[in-house]
Amino acid sequence: MIRAASLVPQPWKNGGGMTREIATGPQGASLDGFAWRLSLADVALDGAFSSFAGVDRVLVLLDGAGMRLAEAGGAMHVLDRPLAMARFAGETAIQATLIDGPTRDFNVMVRRDLARATVEALRGTHAIECGHDVTFVFCVSGQIDMALADGACLTLHSGDTMRLDQPAACIAQDEAGWLHIGIDLNRDRAKAN
Structure with missing residues (x-):
């Protein structure tokens, strides 16, 4: 479990805002060395996004009126x-x-020659299978009670992330919003690097 309070703010690659890294693959990889990366970003001013050549991005609005x-x-x-x-x-x-x-947003970045990502924005209760190489659940708002296949029960609050290694039932309280993120690795390319 990765609690929201444990995330450390750091400047964007271009210095235009602040980000909080949630997880990377491989663990501890730099901005130039990750195969995949999950993070939160605070956007306080209009401006240019950082450039990440060879990376596919998915951005999800979490808080605020939004942006174009x-x-x-x-x-x-x-x-x-x-x-x-x-x-x-x-x-x-x-x-x-x-x-x-x-605003605050959630970022999924994958180096397109090494991995691909699926991101679902959900409300309510859903069963999550672990059909990806790496699976995460991120609580956007409210509370999610997670019943894991091994019988364990965990609770995610707003901003918390869980890496799943087993199927789970995600029970959202009061229609809480959450994200299901799946990362699949291109094994042939990943081995070559």
Whole structure:
């Protein structure tokens, strides 16, 4: 279990904001060496996103009125409600404009030649299988009671993350919002690096 209070703030790669790393693969990998990375980001000002060449990104709005992400090629992603999601290539030039004040978002980044990610934004109660190489549950809001296949029960509060190594029933209290993240590794490429 990774508790929200244990996450340490650090500057973005481009210095334009603050991030809190949740987990990386391999563990302890640098920003240039990860195969996958989960993090939280606080966006306080309009500005450019950091560039991550060769990385696919998924961004989920957690708190705040949201933001518009304008790609240099003209595409626009609007995240204007909790659990709104955008997917884009990390090397794409992105300009973020806040809608009405600061936001917090959840980031999933995978180096596209080494891994791929699936991200589901959910509310309510769901069963989670461990059909991925790495599976996480992140509590966006409220509380989630997790009944694990081995009989253990754990509770996630807002901002907590759980890496699952066994199937679980995620029981969301009062329609709590949460994310199910699956990471699958490209084993042939990962072995070569």
